[in-house]
Amino acid sequence: MKLRITVAFFLFGIFLIACSENKVRNQPDEASLKTTSSISVGEQIYDKYCKLCHGKDGKLGLNGAKDITASVLTLEERILLIKNGKNTMTPFEGILSEEEIKAVARYSMSLQ
Template identity: 40%
Template sequence: MRISIVFAFIITLVFACGGGSADGTKKGSLENGTQVDPLAAGKKAYKQFCVPCHGMDGKLGINGARDFAESDLNLEERIEVITNGRGMMTAFKSVLKPEQIKAAAEYTIHLGNQKED
């Protein structure tokens, strides 16, 4: 009885010292592994409809399309531009569902926040 208590105490000590960071890393990768990509829907719509003018990284700028990294439009304003179009950009309200437009708008914000490689 007493031996097992001492043993348990030692085990606890070993885990408390050495196990800390290893445990943390494991948790992180588990979360990444099980999480669904919140940008997946927007990425899909973007790849399908937006790449020809905006490019994969949002910097292509065909027909005067703005680099998303330089855009200061917020989510609402982007949704508005994508829904109703502007200038040379076509409206997407008859092509995409409102939630796809929102997802695509979020994806353009994500692209704009990407660091240069």
């Protein structure tokens, strides 16, 4: 009888360890999910506001727009440009939030 209780506790202990290991293992997955979703937020914003002039792949160049895939601007420069606009490019400050501007700037870096 005593042995059975010991075995039961032993198994319960293994069960607990297995569960906590699972949790630790799941953390990187959750983190990578977050990055994926922030990329797709940027993509959604791009589709809605930028595709018009720059095209789906960034190369359209309508209304004097520059080819984004050929751009050498840094992320910070893009954030400023998107906020303030330039020539015929719309200033997006007030249209998009700070976070949205960053997300779409990050997305524009992935167009190559």
